[in-house]
Amino acid sequence: MQRRKSRPVRLGAVTVGGDAPVSVQSMTNTDTCDVVATRAQIGRLVEAGCEIIRVAVPDQRAARALPDIMRGLEVPLVADIHFDYRLALAAIDAGVDGLRINPGNIGSRDKVVAVVQAARQKNVPIRIGVNAGSLEKDLLREGVTPEALVQSALRHVSILEELGFYEIKISLKASDVPLMLTAYHMLADKVDYPFHIGVTEAGTLFAGSIKSAVGIGALLWEGLGDTVRVSLTGDPVQEVRAAYEILKALGLRRRGAELISCPTCGRTRIDLVRIASEVEQRLAAIKQPLKVAVMGCVVNGPGEARHADVGIAGGIGEGLIFRKGQVIRKVQESLLVEELMKEIDHIIQGRNGDEGV
Incomplete structure (x- = not known):
């Protein structure tokens, strides 16, 4: 424009x-x-x-x-x-x-x-x-x-x-x-x-x-x-x-995290609405530009959100943590938000994020 x-x-x-x-x-x-x-x-x-x-x-x-x-x-x-x-x-x-x-x-x-x-x-x-x-x-x-x-x-x-x-x-x-x-x-x-x-x-x-x-x-x-x-x-x-x-x-300013989340469908097997809401609340305190994805499907999630800096994709009672479309690890559903926030913290601090995994 x-x-x-x-x-x-x-x-x-x-x-x-x-x-x-x-x-x-x-x-x-x-x-x-x-x-x-x-x-x-x-x-x-x-x-x-x-x-x-x-x-x-x-x-x-x-x-x-x-x-x-x-x-x-x-x-x-x-x-x-x-x-x-x-x-x-x-x-x-x-x-x-x-x-x-x-x-x-x-x-x-x-x-x-x-x-x-x-x-x-x-x-x-x-x-x-x-x-x-x-x-x-x-x-x-x-x-x-x-x-x-x-x-x-x-x-x-x-x-x-x-x-x-x-x-x-x-x-x-x-x-x-x-x-x-x-x-x-x-x-x-x-x-x-x-x-x-x-x-x-x-x-x-x-x-x-x-x-x-x-x-x-x-x-x-x-x-x-x-x-x-x-x-x-x-x-x-x-x-x-x-x-x-x-x-x-509109790509005019980059301040804070941008949340990308799918609308859910019949393939979703995690409580995506609750997880996305919790992630959104926790991202409110972040000032650095960052794209974060919360996806409901393990099969398509990392691929559809490969442009995100970091994200999660749900499975059956578990999910994947991924960065730039690359899967890092699998975690239980109850740990998805905490593990996602750890990856975000790694990115903000300039760390690899894979240390100790």
Whole structure:
């Protein structure tokens, strides 16, 4: 695939756009005023691989909490602002790495000027976040359309460009996947700013991950998208994991283990569902790129999954451990997961893995 060429924008140590890898971000769902809870959740997000983190700043209490939240933080922090330009100014003063605003809804031109001047002085980029659920009334004459989303984005872009500000990212969020896809396609020909992509209000972990994979995956495959968020109802750590699975599926990022497992059939004689689930849970802690296969059939398993770094294939109450399609040893079913994890540990540590066998 050939990625759309966008101008790069810097958020702290992370570059978005240009030739930079597609970055993964999420948003805390704690009360921003609760510094301890917010920092704890940020820590879990970073551990999962989150590269940009956004926090809601709905009032001055939340804005006053930002310096404590940011103390010693290495990941870029973006403040999500609506309506009150003073919150944007307070967030910039607190040292945030980016803003998410709609310039058209934070007040009169002089207020927008104040925010832009402060952002320029501190090298803070602004994401114009257009959302299908909060479009300007005059753009809704024909309902929520891709044209309305694009027109809203261009309206906000023009405000910043007139002020000589170009450190801009853009998102066009909608829960309707075809609507979102069409809007991004339309906008891609009109601006070169980096795109933040995602399906907003996608849903719960199961349905939301599928919906996001369709929408985000389609855009990425067409070369559109510089940073992504999978918006799920629940623990934001799951958003990060889902985002990396989408990127790995398209060959855009390699972080953590990729699990390959067969759908089971009448030949399966081990508890493959339980084994695959346990392996998936244990692989969640691995950060190194690795392909791991869990196959139900001894006859075809190693051959079908020969591209995997390591894997298991079941038999009758037992199974094979294999690496790159080559069988290493046979073990009892009860030991399959433990023996597989030992092989993974050998690979990670750079050992042969056959020592002592």
